[in-house]
Amino acid sequence: EIVLTQSPDFQSVTPKQKVTITCRASQSIGSSLHWYQQKPDQSPKLLMKYGSQPISGVPSRFSGSGSGTAFTLTIDSLEAEDAATYYCHQSSSLPLTFGQGTKLEIK
Amino acid sequence: QVHLQQWGAGLLKPSETLSLTCAVYGGTFNDYYWSWIRQPPGRGLEWVGEISHSGNTNYNPSLKSRVSMSVDTSKNQFSLNLNSVTAADTAVYYCARRDRYADTWILSYWGQGTPVTVSS
Numbered sequence: 706e707i708v709l710t711q712s713p714d715f716q717s718v719t720p721k722q723k724v725t726i727t728c729r730a731s732q733s734i735g736s737s738l739h740w741y742q743q744k745p746d747q748s749p750k751l752l753m754k755y756g757s758q759p760i761s762g763v764p765s766r767f768s769g770s771g772s773g774t775a776f777t778l779t780i781d782s783l784e785a786e787d788a789a790t791y792y793c794h795q796s797s798s799l800p801l802t803f804g805q806g807t808k809l810e811i812k
Numbered sequence: 813q814v815h816l817q818q819w820g821a822g823l824l825k826p827s828e829t830l831s832l833t834c835a836v837y838g839g840t841f842n843d844y845y846w847s848w849i850r851q852p853p854g855r856g857l858e859w860v861g862e863i864s865h866s867g868n869t870n871y872n873p874s875l876k877s878r879v880s881m882s883v884d885t886s887k888n889q890f891s892l893n894l895n896s897v898t899a900a901d902t903a904v905y906y907c908a909r910r911d912r913y914a915d916t917w918i919l920s921y922w923g924q925g926t927p928v929t930v931s932s
Contacts, residue, residue: 748925
C-alpha cells in the first residue's frame with residue numbers, strides 16, 4: 706500500500722498569504738496524484754489532477770506541481786473561502802490511498 | 813451534468829450489515845469505475861472499493877472479507893454491502909465516479925455522503 710504523508714497537518718494563515726502544502730509518497734507514483742478540497746459537512750471536491758492539471762472552474766490561484774514521490778499544492782493569495790481541509794490522493798496502484806489531510810484555518 | 817445520489821440506513825447495531833445504494837444521473841454508466849470511500853468522524857478518507865459497469869470489483873484488503881458490491885445497469889445504480897459492522901465502521905460513506913485520464917483513473921464526481929452510525 707502506498708502511504709501519502711502531507712505537511713503540515715494544520716496551518717493558520719491570513720488572507721492574501723501564499724500557502725504551500727506538500728505530499729510525499731512512500732514510492733514513486735508518477736503523476737497519479739490528485740488534490741481535493743473538503744469544507745465542513747461537504748463532499749471532497751477535485752481541485753487538481755495528475756499532479757499539475759487544473760480542474761475547470763477552480764480559481765487560478767490554485768496550482769500543483771511534482772512527480773514521482775514529491776508533490777505540492779500552492780495557493781497564491783489565499784482567500785477566506787479557501788478555509789478547508791486539503792487531501793492528496795494517489796491512483797497509481799490499489800488500494801487507493803489518501804494523505805491524512807491539511808487543515809487550513811483563516812485568521 | 814453528472815449527479816450521484818446515495819441513500820441507505822444510517823443507524824446500525826453491531827454485527828448487522830451496512831447497505832448503501834448510489835444512483836447516477838447524467839452521463840453514461842459504462843466506461844467508469846464506481847467507488848465507495850468512507851470518512852470516520854473527524855478523520856481522513858479511506859477507500860473501500862470499486863466496481864465497474866460489468867461487475868469487476870476491487871476491494872481494500874483491510875475490508876475485503878466483509879465487503880461486497882453490486883451494480884444494476886438497468887437503473888444506473890451501484891450498491892455497497894459491509895457485513896458484521898462494528899463501531900469502527902461508523903463513518904460518512906461517499907459514492908464516487910472514477911474517470912479515465914491519461915494512464916490513470918480519477919475520483920471526479922462524489923455523492924453527498926451518507927452518515928452511518930454503528931451503536932448498540
